[in-house]
Amino acid sequence: MLLKDLEIQHSPVMVPEVLKFLNVTSGGRYIDCTLGEAGHSKSILDASTPGGEVLGIDADHEAIEVSKSRLSDYQDRFISINDNFKNIKKIAMKSNFIPPHGILFDLGVSSLQLNIESRGFSFRRKSPLDMRFSFDQKLTADEVINSFDENEIADILYHLGEERKARQIAKVIVNNRPIKYADELAELIKKNVRNTNYKINPATKTFQALRIYINEELSSLSKALEQALDIVGVGGRIAVISYHSLEDRIVKNFFRKESKYCICLPNIPKCECEHKPKLKIITKKPIAPTYNEIKSNRRSRSAKLRVIERIS
Secondary structure, three states: OOHHHHHHHOOOOOHHHHHHHOOOOOOOEEEEOOOOOOHHHHHHHHHOOOOOEEEEEEOOHHHHHHHHHHOHHHHHHEEEEEOOHHHHHHHHHHOOOOOOOEEEEEOOOOHHHHHOOOOOOOOOOOOEOOOOOOOOOOOOHHHHHHHOOHHHHHHHHHHHHOOOOHHHHHHHHHHOOOOOEHHHHHHHHHHHOOOOOOOOOOOHHHHHHHHHHHHOHHHHHHHHHHHHHHHOOOOOEEEEEEOOHHHHHHHHHHHHHOOOOOOOOOOOOOOOOOOOOOEEEOOOOOEOOOHHHHHHOHHHHHOEEEEEEEOO
């Protein structure tokens, strides 16, 4: 499958909600931290006409290639940077893009990465166990699966995939090494681990955990959120779409912490931290996609959108 064909298949999640809660307006400047196939960026550019600008960031060089092609008509209003969003502050400063009016994170794996056969993100494809967002990274899923010991693999699956059968799956993996392809790994899990949830493939959490571990997704998200809050303008907004509980918990806890006057431990009788709130929570509860969107785009079914506004 060619890259130029993949961009047509992409359906960005919760576009109307993103545009509404980011307060996208004419002439605004926005950072899309997870550019992917540029679906959200294109919608933001259209909604911010005339004069609106988007800085798109993605660690995946193939996503940069697709987005440049798709947004070729917006060249004077669109900047793409091939980097990890954990470096958002440095990227924005270097691109003279501070302060932005809004920042968007659409977390997780993209349709592009799932559809390219050489990447190993999809358990439905006979593709090498890679799973790196960027080829500059050294560690691959192949190395984890075929060289880590059983306890290490089990810990990764349990802590990053919330996989209750982590020990059993790790044992199956170690007893059947070497494992070279994504569909081979998925089939091993399916054959050897009893599935109690028939709505999802039994290998789903294993693939999620491997991807998160290899790309250091959770630590990168924490760093990116702190930097995003530093650079967004007063009155500007940060919107985060997450797809599983680990990501959502990081986002929720960060937003709660930075919206409080005091973050001292509960047993401290008098505030010593002198912490002041930097943000206002706009979405008291996460926004979910509509029934019609879930029906037309299954990837959106687990999406949660949280939004905050920067205050002085």
